[in-house]
Amino acid sequence: MSNANAGSEGTALNDAAANVATSDTDQPSRFVVGIDLGTTNCAMAFVDTTVNDWTVETFRVPQWVDVGQIESRETLPSFHYQWTPAETTGATLPWQSTGDVPSNCVGVMARDAGSRHPGRRISSAKSWLSHDGVDRSADFLPWHGDADVARMSPVTASSRYLDHLRRAWNHANLNDPLEQQDVVITLPASFDEVARELTIQAAKEAGLGRVYLIEEPQAAFYAWIDRHRADWTESVHPGQLILVCDIGGGTTDLTLIRVQPAGDNQDQVQFHRVAVGRHLILGGDNMDLAIARLAEKKLAEQKLAEQSGGEHADAPELSPGQWDRLIQASRAVKETMLAGDRPSSYTIHLAAEGSSLLAGAVQVELSAEEVDAALLDGFFPVADLTDRPSSVQSGFREFGLPYAADPGVTRHLAEFLSNHRRSGLDDADVESADRPDLVLFNGGVMVSPAVRNRVTVSLSRWFAGPGETWQPTELSAPRLDLAVAHGAAYYAMVRRGQGVRIAANLGRSYYMQVTGEDASAGKPATAICLIPGNAEAGQRFRADEHPLQLQVGAPVQFPLWVSSTRLADRVGELVDVEPAQMSPLPPICTALVRGRRRDEEQLSVLIESELSEIGTVGMYCVDVVQGKRWKLDFDIRSTLETDRTSHEGAGESAGIVDSDTVMACATQIAQTFGENSSLKPNRVVDELQKLTETGRNAWPPSLLRELWQFLVDDQAGRRKSAAHEARWINLAGFCLRPGYGVAVDDWRVTQTWKLLHGKLAFAAPQSRTESLILWRRISGGLTATQQQQLAAPLIASLQGKTGKLETHEAGEIWRLLGSLERLSVAEKIRLGDIAIAELPRKKTEKLRPALLWALGRLGSRQPIYGPLNTAVPSAKVADWIESLIAFDLDEPSSPLAIAQLGRKTGDRYRDLDESARTKAADYLAKKSANPHFITLLTEGGNLNREEEAAVFGDSLPLGIRLARS
Incomplete structure (x- = not known):
């Protein structure tokens, strides 16, 4: 049986890159690399194309x-590790200069050293690269890393692995x-478009x-195919269906390939990829967690038996450090006990860690x-073909990743x-199989x-x-560990x-x-199909x-869906x-901004x-009349946290005000801040409330x-006077x-930010104070860099000078700093320690409410919007709570601050130990605090x-809730 080439699933970096690879003036590269x-x-893996009888080599x-x-090893473990001072010996890799002393490494040492110092290691960057609930270009790894370890984005971490391979x-x-050289990089078939683009960015x-x-x-x-060049035609026949089941460390990828005849010749075949499964962050990492939880449960039972003679009780969890080491040990358990010649049992030895749950090595x-x-x-249960996955959220969220x-x-x-x-298949095709005749397994x-065997037995039960x-x-x-790289190199030759x-x-x-969903009328949201499933590259x-x-x-924004x-x-x-x-993607957005918005007409666009x-999606807004095109970009920053999704913006559904009222409000703002303004700025809010017939909080x-937007349109009016500026800033925030x-x-x-940061028109205290309030109010929308730019001069103004500032201004400074999550x-930690030092001082007594509020936000176990990996370590927060209990301040805001600092989350990396939370709860009970604060603890x-x-x-505006409440 012979074969025929057909179709194309290969993808070039961009048109320019494709031209480089195929230009008449440039010779094809000697090597192709997967x-x-x-x-x-x-x-x-690679192929030397100058060899006639070429082979794929590792x-x-x-x-x-x-x-x-x-x-030199056949694989490079996907781990990044920042060395401790003791590990930095001055030695270099072969391609590094003598004076280029590295501070980090990737590969085997990064994996193994990270098991001893998990807070210095980045792992699962690829899973983070596909996580649509975080800003994947932001620097937040390692998740729950040590305070002195430099953070980097999943893109940067991925680029470090590729850079090491390039230099080697x-x-x-x-x-x-x-x-x-022509380089083919592999990625899961279920990667979304943002993950594909970011993979390309990492390569760049x-x-x-x-x-x-x-x-x-x-x-x-x-x-x-490459391994069976001589005999693959004996294994496949037209009409067959091939299942590729690829389960690696981070993902489960399912693909169906149909074997079809090439034209009318039944002796020739074509391979057609016909289906790809949903993206599932489900793999070996989840299995390691399952083993670790099993071991932790048994350790707790052993501890309870020692303490109470076997009496049933709730045992405390392992500390984060012990848990990290247990996960590393669990990986070895998994690999050993799933092997064909496994022992009857496996013993995990867990090193001692201080005097916590496990006082000695166990x-x-x-x-x-x-x-x-x-x-x-747990992972390959006996199931029927009619069974479906549960939608109940998995408990496996130890690293912040949205596991299946x-x-x-x-x-x-x-x-x-x-x-x-x-x-x-079409309905008339009864010759081709609708069950997988052949199965190819891949992944660790x-x-x-x-x-x-569990998978093949399941298939037999379903289809026999x-x-x-x-x-x-x-x-x-x-060689499942090398197959994907070898196949990528082979595909480069196919190209x-x-x-x-x-x-x-x-x-x-x-x-x-x-259109949005109209729940009251029972109407679902509506979407327009932009790209069909049978589309091909280009x-x-x-x-x-x-x-x-x-x-x-x-600005305009549309949610994007894929099916x-x-x-x-x-x-x-x-x-x-x-x-x-359908699954949601980050929305696409653009800003069609040309001057004052309300002076512009609507455009009809396609x-x-x-x-x-490269298989990524590009979208454009096209003016039907003039043909002008605007690029629509993925709004990756629309969901910066691990538990907020881009299609759940509740703000838009909290009510719409009629257009006449809206325009009347626009006129009111223009009469206050416009060129021919006639109204005093202190009256604008009252007038707006009259026009809307509601209080501003509604x-x-x-x-x-x-x-x-109307305020921005008339922002020049804030320069009329200090009173105008203060009122404009207050209302804008x-x-x-x-x-x-x-x-x-x-x-x-x-x-x-562009309009206001560093651009106050008046140096009046009222303008400064209102600007502090504005930044606090919108801090959730500020980037980490913007927050740092705000904080640096304010922290400098506080050090040793809190008592010298006007109480009101100092209070707003503290509240702003506390809001910068x-x-x-x-x-x-630096700010929290300053606040703790200031609280008992008599001269800052009037500042205590602001200090307590800021402290509660700085050390909160449940941030409002900030990334969880920047939570202050629980040991430091426990010290702050100890200080607050010792101060015993008669302040109404103290109980809420303590509840924020000690609130139980179920995340061992953030939670205080049980004794600290119990002590805090007992203190609040003694002070007759709100019972709900005690429940939170x-x-x-x-x-x-x-x-x-x-x-x-x-x-808070109607319809908007704190993301992590």
């Missing part, structure tokens, strides 16, 4: 394996540097210039049966096959024979007919016309939401059936948003979209943001609070609306 940028390990990567010891390659190939940061992408399951299948024994229950039954809600891989597989096993988890002993044929893959090609269309449909689409009306002069099941929808078709079949050569977010919660608030905050841990829970306002320091 890189597996894995969650747990990276690998690199590049052995030099790396630190211990202090002062360098070895260049050292071995001086005449053929990697940046001049690493200095790679001729980069292409391929999906990992396809790469794994290419590796199988050990716990896990039997093979216990491990099977945790791993095989249901760890049962077999249930995810059942759902995937139920939805897609007839993909690529699938090394285990027991795991592979009555009395049939059918089971799928497993395609052999001896040059050699080898067997897999045809693959997009396999996902894209939609832009154009195609452009225009949704011209439904022109949109956009107001020029204002791997609705593949038949046509471009321009309006469909109901069905969350069960949405153009294209599928680039204004919905939609009106507030309209008023903010009130209308934009809390800096997030409404679409494109980040754009509004940026505009406010993106400050570093070191800065928060002992049980955790949510803040009520009144408590939210107190923690925020102001009333």
Whole structure:
């Protein structure tokens, strides 16, 4: 049987990069290189194209394996580690100069040293790269890292691995540097568009210039073809369906490839990738956590038995440091106990850590049966084809990552096959299989024979007919750790016309939401299809059936959805948003700003979209009349925290004010701040309340943001007098609070920053104070850099001078500093210590409410908006609570501050130990504090609306809640 090439799923970095690779004036690179940028390990393979009978070879990567010891290994563990001073010996890697003493490393030593000092190590960067609940370009790794460790983004961490590979390659190939070779990088088939773009960005940061992408399951299948060049045609036949089940350290990736005849010749075949599963952060990391929890439970039971003779009680958890070490040990348990020749049990030895739960070194024994229950039954349970994954949130959130809600891989597989096993077939096709005849396993988890057997047995149960002993044929893959890199290198040769090609269309449909949900009328949100599932790289689409009306002069934002099941929808078709079949992406946004917004008419626009050569989505707003195009960018910053999603902005649904009233408000603001103003600034709020017939605290977010825009339109009027400026700043901050919660608030905050930061027109104390209040009110929308710029001069003004400042101004400074949740841990500790030192002083007695409020925010266990990895360590916060109890201040705000500092979260990295929380709760009970504060300390829970306002320091707009309340 022969084969025919067809289709193209390969992707170039951009048009320019593609031209570099194929230009007539440039010779093709001598080498083609495949890189597996894995969650747990990276690998690199290559082909020397000057060799006629070419083969794919593995590049052995030099790396630190211990202090002062360098070895070349087939894989580069995907870990980044910042050395301690004792580990920095001055030694260098072969490609580093003698004076270039490294402060960090990647690879084996980073992995192993990180098990001893987990707060200095970055891991799972690839999982973070695909996490749409954080700003993936922001510096927040290592998650819960040590205070003195420099943070970096998932993009930068990924680029460090690629940069190490590039330098290692260049050292071995001086005449053929990697940046001049064709490089194919692998990524999960289910990566969203932002993750794909950020992977390319990481490659650019690493200095790679001729980069292409391929999906990992396809790469794994290419590796199988390469290994069986001589006989692969004997294993596959037209009509067959191939399942690629790829489960690595961080993700589960499911792909279906259909074997189809090439034209009318039944002896020739084509491979068509016809379906891709949903993105699941579910893999070996989750299994390590399951083992660790099993071991922790047994350790706690042992401890309780020692303390109480076996009496049942709730045992305390391990400390964060012990837990980190236990997870490292659990990885070894998993690998050993899932192997074919495993022992009957495995004993974990956990080193001592002070006098906490485990006063001395301890050990716990896990039997093979216990491990099977945790791993095989927990992750590969017996399931029916009709079973579906649970939507209840997974408890596996130890590292802040949104792990799959249901760890049962077999249930995810059942759902995937139920939805897609007839993909690529029409109703008349009864010859082709609708069950997977062949299975190719890939990924570190699938090394285990027991795991592979669970999957094949499940497939047999689901698809074997009555009395049939059918089971799928497993395609052999001896080196799962290297297969993806080898397949990527093979695909690079396919791009040059050699080898067997897999045809693959997009396999996902894209939609832009154009109307919101009307729950009262039972109407779902509506979206327009922008890119169909059968799209191929390089195609452009225009949704011209439904022109949109956009107001020029204002930012616009649309939620974006993707579906791997609705593949038949046509471009321009309006469909109901069905969350069960669609997954949200970060919204796309732009600002069509040309002068004063209300002087501009609406534009009729169409949405153009294209599928680039790298498989990423480009979208444009096109003026129907003039043809002007605006690029629509993913609003990655729309969701900066781990538990806020881009499609849940409640602010827009809290009420709409009629247009006549809105324009009357615009006139009122113009009469106060416009060129021909006639009204006194202190009257503007009262007049606006009369016009809206509501108090300002009842204004919905939609009106507030309209008023903010009118204020910006007339911002020059603030320069009329100090009173005008103070009132303008006060009202602008009130209308934009809390800096997030409404679409494109980040754009509004940026505009406010440009207008005001360092640009007060008057040096009057009132203007300074109002500016402090404004920044506090919108602090949630400020970047970490902006917060640092605000904090630096204010901290300098406080050191030793708090008592010399006017009490009101000093109080607002403290409240602003407390609200800046993106400050570093070191800065928060510094400020908290200053506040503790100031609290008992008689001369700062009037400042105590502000000091307590700031302290509660600085050390809060549940930040309002800030990243969890910048929470002040629990030991330091426990010291602050001890001081507050010792001061025994008769201040109404003291109980809330203590409740914020000690509030139970269920996260061992943030929670105070039980004794500290109990002591705080007992103190509040003695002071007859609000019982809910005591509950927050002992049980955790949510803040009520009144408590939210107190923690925020102001009333909250209708419909907007604190993200982590």
